[in-house]
Amino acid sequence: MSTQQQIVGADILLEFLEVAFHNILYVRNLYPKEIFVRKQIYGIATQVSEHPELNTYLKEVLNSIRELIRHDENSVRKINLCFYNQDKTPVEQFVFDLGKLKADLAVQDPFFLKTEEALRTFCLKLSTSGSYLKRLPENATFSIQIHTHEAAHAALNENPRCENFPWIEAEEDMTEIKEQTLLPLKSINTEYLNLQMYALEKKNKNEEKQ
Template identity: 60%
Template sequence: MSDDKIVATDILLEFLEVAFNQILFFRNLYPKEIFVKKKIYSICIYVSEHPELNEYIKNVLSAIRELVKEDENSVKTVNLVFYNKEKEPIEKFVFDLAKLQANSTEKDPYYLKTEESLRTICLKLSMCETYLKPLPEDSSFSIEIETYETAHVSLNENPHCEDFPWIINEDAPEMINKNLLPLKTIKTDCLNMQMYVIEDENKKCIN
């Protein structure tokens, strides 16, 4: 992997970690007390201090790094999915890395445009309570990586990920009453990503 690709991967993984924390904080899945304020992209964000949650996120990011190291195009999307108590998906934050072409990107040698875009996303995430219905009580979440079957096999054979096995989720239930909310598209020479939220308002109303 070239130095440029390594930097791009580091930028992506840093952002995913920030975004996961920001989403979990503002979707009120955990007590606010487990988060602390930190500064990144010239704004304040919230970061978990909960050991088990942090370990889970760390393992997810490690798996993504290993997949990208093998093949930079192996990760299609990364999804943070919320479920109601019936284990039905009700909300999905999608980090789409597959649908954007590498051409016609903005030159960004000092990563200024990339940082500005990531800052915009974080600010939009901090306002998610204004455009999404509240999550019901007893909600849970998981992080999914959409990839190829060959990539999944290599991931499970990778010694760096052997303590955190991934399973194929072929029968995952789909949201029926989808409401799609675009957040931001980034097309720079170091990061290509589209981020949006899919919400099932009807399922959120189930008690």
């Protein structure tokens, strides 16, 4: 892939992830509805946070993903938006399983129409996902995890563009949901983007520890 094609694929992915992160947090009621505003993206109404600290965290995550892709376009394998209960046990994940970033700038979808339609359909699907999932536990928290390889992680931590937002390797018990159920959400396969998205949910996730 040329540098120009890589930039196009990365920009589309990052814009989509930003929209998805905001909408997932809205749908899952982790924050008060009052911190979100409606905006038109992909030709539909979506929810966008106006909370400064939350938005800073999301922007730093997206910047890190951009730098990983800049270093190696195939270095990002999966991205998880993971919710935890008050014991820091993962109880729910929205998983973005990435295929290879790709772009053909000359043919088939030069104006991004197919890609935008796929992303629009996905956002509409995402807006209904809350009706298929149990509510989150009280005092739930979240983090975003990036699945990459060791060399890319080392390069990211040495990157001056990311020096104020260090990443650490997550422990297995912070990434794996035991006794899980799977909710398929959407697959996107266009000239510019290739990914699958699904949600994982811990069975009986609202039960208290005995």
